[in-house]
Amino acid sequence: MSKSRPNGKFTRARLRHALFTRGADKLLGGRLLERHLEDQIEVHTHDVSIPNWPEEFDGIRIGHLTDLHLGDLMPRARVDETLALLSEQDVDLIAFTGDAVDLECAGVEHFFESLAAVPAPLGHYLVLGNHDYLDDGEAVARAAREAGITVLLDEMITVQGEGERPLRVGGVDWAKRLPDCTEKVQLINGDEDQLCDLLLSHNPKSFIEAARLGVPLTLAGHTHGGQVAIKGRPDRNLAVAHRLSAGFYERSGSVLFVSTGVGAWFPLRVHCPPEIAVLEVRRGDWSDPIEDAVN
Numbered sequence: 694m695s696k697s698r699p700n701g702k703f704t705r706a707r708l709r710h711a712l713f714t715r716g717a718d719k720l721l722g723g724r725l726l727e728r729h730l731e732d733q734i735e736v737h738t739h740d741v742s743i744p745n746w747p748e749e750f751d752g753i754r755i756g757h758l759t760d761l762h763l764g765d766l767m768p769r770a771r772v773d774e775t776l777a778l779l780s781e782q783d784v785d786l787i788a789f790t791g792d793a794v795d796l797e798c799a800g801v802e803h804f805f806e807s808l809a810a811v812p813a814p815l816g817h818y819l820v821l822g823n824h825d826y827l828d829d830g831e832a833v834a835r836a837a838r839e840a841g842i843t844v845l846l847d848e849m850i851t852v853q854g855e856g857e858r859p860l861r862v863g864g865v866d867w868a869k870r871l872p873d874c875t876e877k878v879q880l881i882n883g884d885e886d887q888l889c890d891l892l893l894s895h896n897p898k899s900f901i902e903a904a905r906l907g908v909p910l911t912l913a914g915h916t917h918g919g920q921v922a923i924k925g926r927p928d929r930n931l932a933v934a935h936r937l938s939a940g941f942y943e944r945s946g947s948v949l950f951v952s953t954g955v956g957a958w959f960p961l962r963v964h965c966p967p968e969i970a971v972l973e974v975r976r977g978d979w980s981d982p983i984e985d986a987v988n
C-alpha cells in the first residue's frame with residue numbers, strides 16, 4: 694500500500710466532484726445538496742440462513758456499513774446520525790466495507806473513533822475502497838487502527854466467541870479487476886477446512902472466487918446500488934457496469950450481500966435510500982432473506 698496522491702485518479706475525482714456535486718448544486722441554487730442531506734437513512738434488517746455457517750456463531754448480528762464517502766455529501770452531523778442509528782441495533786460485530794472518505798482523508802479520525810465506540814463485542818473490521826486510496830490510503834488505514842478498528846489488508850484473522858471454534862474473518866484490499874480480486878481471495882483463504890466464514894471486500898467481484906471456494910458469507914459495497922433504481926427493484930439500477938449490484942446473491946450455498954451504502958458520490962438517490970444493513974446470520978438452508986424492518 695502506498696500513498697497515491699498526487700495522481701491522475703485524485704485529480705479526476707476532484708473534477709468529478711466539482712462538476713457533479715458543487716457545480717450541479719450551484720446550478721440548482723443550493724437545493725440539490727440540501728435535499729440530498731434530508732434523505733432519511735434507513736436500517737434494513739435481514740434474517741439470513743447459510744448452510745455452512747459455523748454453529749458457534751448461529752444468530753450473530755452483523756452490522757454492515759459501507760461507502761460513507763465522508764465529505765460534502767456526508768458531513769459530520771450525518772456521520773453522527775448514521776452511527777447513532779447503528780448503535781441502536783445491538784450488533785455483535787461491525788463490518789465496514791470501504792470508501793470511508795470521498796476525496797481528502799482529513800477528518801476521518803472522527804468517523805473511526807465514533808465507529809469504534811459503537812458497541813460490538815466481537816469487534817470492528819474494515820477493508821479499504823477505491824476512494825480511500827485517492828488521497829492517502831495509508832493515513833486512512835492508520836486512523837482506523839489507532840481508533841481500535843481491525844484493518845484487513847488481504848488477510849484473515851480469527852475472532853474468539855463463546856464456543857471453541859473461532860470465527861474466521863477475512864478482508865480483501867481494494868482491487869478493481871476480477872483477476873486481481875480472485876487472486877486476493879485465494880491468497881486470504883487457507884485450506885478447505887480453513888476458509889473464511891465471513892469475507893469483506895469493497896468490490897463485489899470477490900464473490901465469484903469466494904463462492905467457488907465455498908466461503909459462506911461475503912459482504913461488499915462499491916456499487917451504491919447505482920444510486921438510481923427502478924421502484925421496488927433495487928437490483929435494476931444505474932450500476933450497469935456491475936452484475937452484482939445490490940442485495941443478496943447465492944451460489945452453491947455461498948452468499949453475497951451488496952449494500953447500497955450510506956453515502957453517495959453524487960447528490961441524488963432515487964428508490965435507493967441510504968442504507969445501514971443488519972444481517973442476523975444462522976446456519977440453515979438458504980432461502981431468500983426477508984427484510985424484517987425498515988426504520
Ligand SMILES: [Fe+2]
Nearest residue numbers: 760792824915
Ligand atoms: Fe463508494
